[in-house]
Amino acid sequence: MQVPDGTAELVLDAILETPGPQAPAPGHEYRLSVSRYRVLKVLKGTYPRRFVLVAHDGADMSSAAFEPGTRKELELTLRFPAHASLMYPVNSGGRGEPVYFCIRERTLAKATGKD
DSSP: OOOOSSSSSSEEEEEEEEEOOOOSSSSSEEEEEEEEEEEEEEEOOOOOOOOEEESSSSSOSSGGSSSTTEEEEEEEOOOTTTTEEEEEEETTTOTSSOEEEEEEEEEOOOOOOOO
């Protein structure tokens, strides 16, 4: 699997709103789970929208790192691994929006509880 180089075009401070579905292990298809985040601050690059769709490679979507309300620093690019397809959350709210590939992420604050 050929992944993009480690250069982020966009770095955001964002809160996970809607985690994506669990992607199956790579096999005949290479699928990436897409999650929806609310943008708090742009740390690098330009991003004018309130929400961003982010594809995660090999993420355990049932882990605490993907609980709604988790705040993360996301290093993103518009370049995707070869042959990857996307799995959207049921109510992602914007299939016309660009989807970014997450090169790296760092949890800044864990979810504080359910709304």
